[in-house]
Amino acid sequence: HRDLKPQNLLINKNGELKLADFGLARAFGFPVRFYSAEVVTLWYRPPDVLFGAKMYSTSIDMWSAGCIFAELANAGRPLFPGNDDDDQLKRIFKLLGTPTEETWPGLTQLPNYRPFPMYHVSTTWQQVVPKLNSKGRDLLQKLLVCYPADRLSAEDSLQHPYFVDVNPCVK
Numbered sequence: 001h002r003d004l005k006p007q008n009l010l011i012n013k014n015g016e017l018k019l020a021d022f023g024l025a026r027a028f029g030f031p032v033r034f035y036s037a038e039v040v041t042l043w044y045r046p047p048d049v050l051f052g053a054k055m056y057s058t059s060i061d062m063w064s065a066g067c068i069f070a071e072l073a074n075a076g077r078p079l080f081p082g083n084d085d086d087d088q089l090k091r092i093f094k095l096l097g098t099p100t101e102e103t104w105p106g107l108t109q110l111p112n113y114r115p116f117p118m119y120h121v122s123t124t125w126q127q128v129v130p131k132l133n134s135k136g137r138d139l140l141q142k143l144l145v146c147y148p149a150d151r152l153s154a155e156d157s158l159q160h161p162y163f164v165d166v167n168p169c170v171k
Contacts, residue, residue: 003021003041003044003064004019004044004061004064004065004068005041005043005044005064005068006068006071006076007021008020008021009068042082042084042085042088043067043078043079043080043081043082043088044063044064044067044068045060045063045064045088046059046060046063046064046146046148046151047089047092047099047146048060048110048146048148050085050088050089050092050112051089051107051110051111051112051113052110052111052112052113053110053111053148054111056148057148058153058154059148059149059151059153060148061154062143062151062152062153062154062157063143063144063148063151065143065154065157066140066143066144067079067080067144069136069139069140069143070128070129070132070140070144073129073131073132073136073140074129074131075131079095079128080092080095085112089116090116090119092146093116093117093119093146094119095121095123095128096121096144096145096146097119097120097121098116098117098118098119098120099146099147103146103147104146104147105147107147125137125140125141133162135160135161135162135164136162138160138161138162139152139157139160139162142157142160143157
């Protein structure tokens with residue numbers, strides 16, 4: 001989709017979710033293609049795209065889904081309401097910790113990479129999303145991973161224990 005945000009989610013009275021606005025959507029396939037870095041509304045944009053990655057996968061949508069999930073859990077308060085790319089990255093790193101080449105192989109090779117202060121995790125997920133249960137916090141933590149290869153996939157997300165008690169008709 002490449003532009004997941006609350007405004008592009010349509011939910012009917014039966015709780016059915018549909019995605020809208022496929023203006024930035026592209027077909028993903030093999031071999032991996034190069035794509036534009038001008039995707040995803042800033043507040044829902046993952047660090048890899050903020051650093052100018054041109055090769056990416058559906059993991060960018062999983063980051064956005066995590067941001068939306070946190071926003072829903074916090075009564076509509078955005079998780080990372082940045083003002084520009086640098087502010088957005090700073091907000092992300094202050095919560096998740098600043099990635100390094102060890103935690104994110106290839107980070108320093110990204111086109112728009114620049115060093116950031118070494119922020120260390122100082123806030124718990126319980127503090128970030130206090131109304132979300134422990135399974136929900138675990139899911140969120142696995143979606144909001146800076147290194148895109150370690151981000152939970154859509155398929156794996158739906159198998160997460162958070163969704164065990166969800167009515168099968170909704171899945």
